[in-house]
Amino acid sequence: MALMDFAGRVAIVTGSGRGLGRSHALMLAERGARVVVNDLAPEEGAESAAAEVVGYIRDRGGIAIADHHSVIENAEALVATAIDSFGQLDIIINNAGVVSSVNFAEADRTDWNRVFDVHFGGTVSVCRAAWPYLARSGAGRIINTSSSGMLGNEGFSAYGSAKAAIFGLTRCLAMEGERVGITANAILPSAWTRMADIVKDPVILAAVQTYFQPEHVSALVAWLAHQNTLVTNEAFQVSGGRAARLTMAVHPTVKVEESTPEAWAGQSQALFAGADVRPVTSTAELFMRELVAADPDIASKIAEYGSGGLELNDLGRQTLDSHGVDPSGRHG
Ligand SMILES: NC(=O)c1ccc[n+]([C@@H]2O[C@H](COP(=O)([O-])OP(=O)(O)OC[C@H]3O[C@@H](n4cnc5c(N)ncnc54)[C@H](O)[C@@H]3O)[C@@H](O)[C@H]2O)c1
Known part of the structure; x- marks a missing residue:
């Protein structure tokens, strides 16, 4: 099969200063995409994670630019970075995220909303700002990052509900995108990143570190992001070189004689x-x-x-x- 290359395409990968996003950005850039590497601005005196990734890409002959806007408050400015730098936008990979574990009854309202907003609000804002440019592209691609967390996990009510909301959003965007050539898909990844640091069991941790490198997830993401891939309105659980299509299913209906x-x-x-x-x-x-x-x-x-x-x-x-x-x- 011919190499799937991204020459002439422009991508934004949110939260790509490290972890899965970094890996997605490297894979797209290696295959010719011009990439906006977005991540939060560094703390005073610290190195910019996004700038480090951009340096890495440029050292290997790729084209990338760092962007430090938060996906929650400044999605418009993030999209403007792509347009101002490269004149077009074809691919959005919504990946930025934070995780925090606290039981619902004990969660501070502001912290709870913040976790929800980074994932869901950020994904909505970036999709909204990018939509006209993706439509203009004629082969717009949206890949949103959901999680098996959407199925429910003790201590992760904000995270899980945001990831479930992303799943629903992606399906609606896929349907609305059909008219303008935009595909939208979701992934439910597992990968060894700092976010996976919450795994404490040593045996599970060793398995995650051995098998679940982020590149495995990026390969599926790059396939979905490619202009020749017409898959849309799907969600894939993906890790370690394996993926499975996720479907929602219903049992047969049950009827009552009287609705009481x-x-x-x-x-x-x-x-x-x-x-x-x-x-x-x-x-x-x-x-x-x-x-x-x-x-x-x-x-x-x-x-x-x-x-x-x-x-x-x-x-x-x-x-x-x-x-x-x-x-x-x-x-x-
Ligand atoms: N690692 C896993 O096993 C796993 C499992 C399921 C889902 N995910 C999802 O994958 C995505 C990437 O996670 P990761 O494991 O690479 O974590 P990570 O912490 O390594 O990377 C997340 C990045 O997002 C950035 N970020 C946070 N808030 C941001 C904001 N407001 N604007 C821009 N950037 C922001 C962070 O600075 C960080 O660099 C997340 O959405 C996460 O929920 C990861």
Whole structure:
């Protein structure tokens, strides 16, 4: 296969002064992208992590510029760095993040909001500022960093909810981006970085250090960021040269004869029974399944309703198809 190169492309990688972001920036730059290496300004007297990465890239013949704007407050200025330096913007890798572990009941409200804002607010702000330029690119690429933390983790309510919000945001952006050639995908990485320092078990720590180098994650990120990769609206769990597509799934619906709390108490076992799960892909699709379960004749009713009624998008049509219902109103 031909080398996937990024000549002519401009990328912003947030939080790329160290860890996963650094690795993403190096991989894109090595393959010809011009890269904005964004990270927080250094403490007084300290070295700039972003400048160190830029120096490393330039020493190897690559093109990069350091940017010290925070993704929370200054996303517009960060995007302006890309435009002013390189005249275009094609790829956004939202990676900047912080982690802190404190139980919800004990968490200080300001600290809690800060963690949420770096991840979710920062991702929203950078996507918002970048969107017009990504649309102009014609092959805009957004890769957002979620985490298995979104599935729930004691002590990580701010982090986990922000990562779940990023997952939902990415799906919506993917759908809205289709019209303008922007793809959006999320990753749920595991990698040996300072953030992974929270791992205390020596055996697990040794395994993480041995197998989970950030470059493994960057390879999948670079694939998703490439202009020839049309994958969109997906999320991948990725680490150590392995990745798995993440899907949301629903169990078969359970019906109660009468909608009362008591009826649901009586049906609680049924809600948890069965392994016949089906992947779900969008709000429209899940809602369509609910409608079809409630009323198998829904398609003919929608057809009678005419164009002023409930609009079926493609996923809704596929869902009706998969239920043996012809969206034109005839029953399969
Ligand atoms: N390392 C893992 O195993 C792992 C697992 C799941 C998710 N993640 C996610 O991957 C991303 C990268 O994490 P990492 O492990 O490389 O951590 P890291 O701490 O090494 O790197 C994060 C970088 O983000 C920067 N940053 C923080 N706030 C910022 C802001 N407001 N503006 C700009 N930059 C800011 C930090 O200065 C730091 O350089 C994070 O979003 C993290 O939540 C990491």
